[in-house]
Amino acid sequence: xxxxxxxxxxxxxxxxxxxxxxxxxxxxxxxxxxxxxxxxxxxxxxxxxxxxxxxxxxxxxxxxxxxxxxxxxxxxxxxxxxxxxxxxxxxxxxxxxxxxxxxxxxxxxxxxxxxxxxxxxxxxxxxxxxxxxxxxxxxxxxxxxxxxxxxxxxxxxxxxxxxxxxxxxxxxxxxxxxxxxxxxxxxxxxxxxxxxxxxxxxxxxxxxxxxxxxxxxxxxxxxxxxxxxxxxxxxxxxxxxxxxxxxxxxxxxxxxxxxxxxxxxxxxxxxxxxxxxxxxxxxxxxxxxxxxxxxxxxxxxxxxxxxxxxxxxxxxxxxxxxxxxxxxxxxxxxxxxxxxxxxxxxxxxxxxx
Numbered sequence: 001x002x003x004x005x006x007x008x009x010x011x012x013x014x015x016x017x018x019x020x021x022x023x024x025x026x027x028x029x030x031x032x033x034x035x036x037x038x039x040x041x042x043x044x045x046x047x048x049x050x051x052x053x054x055x056x057x058x059x060x061x062x063x064x065x066x067x068x069x070x071x072x073x074x075x076x077x078x079x080x081x082x083x084x085x086x087x088x089x090x091x092x093x094x095x096x097x098x099x100x101x102x103x104x105x106x107x108x109x110x111x112x113x114x115x116x117x118x119x120x121x122x123x124x125x126x127x128x129x130x131x132x133x134x135x136x137x138x139x140x141x142x143x144x145x146x147x148x149x150x151x152x153x154x155x156x157x158x159x160x161x162x163x164x165x166x167x168x169x170x171x172x173x174x175x176x177x178x179x180x181x182x183x184x185x186x187x188x189x190x191x192x193x194x195x196x197x198x199x200x201x202x203x204x205x206x207x208x209x210x211x212x213x214x215x216x217x218x219x220x221x222x223x224x225x226x227x228x229x230x231x232x233x234x235x236x237x238x239x240x241x242x243x244x245x246x247x248x249x250x251x252x253x254x255x256x257x258x259x260x261x262x263x264x265x266x267x268x269x270x271x272x273x274x275x276x277x278x279x280x281x282x283x284x285x286x287x288x289x290x291x292x293x294x295x296x297x298x299x300x301x302x303x304x305x306x307x308x309x310x311x312x313x314x315x316x317x318x319x320x321x322x323x324x325x326x327x328x329x330x331x332x333x334x335x336x337x338x339x340x341x342x343x344x345x346x347x348x349x350x351x352x353x
Contacts, residue, residue, distance in 0.1 A: 010199075049106055067113065077090075081284055087285045093106065101352055120341060127350045131306060153263075155292075156287050160314040162284050167279060180290060184232075194258040204219070205245075220326060232288060
């Protein structure tokens, strides 16, 4: 038995092949997914940094941070993100040479060569800080990146998510990625009946960050097949916490079983790919086809040494088409102008601390 498309719920006609259908065990034997910055590329970044002269990051775009040759490499990287395997790690930026502001400026400006920055929370932050700030993982209005707990495999609400490592944890905090295309193929092969369930809408909690005129939850399928591409949106923790709202129906047995199988597959050693961040590393991930995770970590006691990542949510000018249902979460499905979290009265800001 194989999944079949219906008029209301289109599904892939066959298993998905190509570079997006990778397995972690295969990529672990190669570093083809790592772009090592050359001396010339680092020099271009330094030259452009000097030209910014302390300018507010919101005023820096591609034109204000020219990269004569590295820009072409970033174009190729964006193509790899959106049309290839779906992730790249940039390595070789010497974080210790820069102040936090200088490092953030370089990072922000690389991001502007890939797309537009989108708000990551209700406060309008377009530059995020990923670190343990003592939030309770069981607080329904907290987000797990604000703790030291494991995140579990999930997607964010934007086309591209970028992370820059400022400081590593004392122990743990490893990054891990999974191809959601491979997960779909595995579910399809093992339990096609459950694969079909994941193409139906799942109610998901907004965790207290509610746009104007919207409900505190949204309903989008885990898997969506649209214009020849499989797009994934999955945060099980938020799917389960959405049941706190009286107008959200209980999860069905089939939905729970489908998520259990999804979660079991991503944990298989040959499916996921672990990577350790070094200070200055920049991880770029296409959210629609790659899930990301972080292991639990133990932090340093000294405040200046604590684990600290900078995050960007980016909307590229040439992203894939998304179905109308995504507007409930992305605000719009317009290519080049969608994604992020926008709530009433929020003003875009770039916090540097």
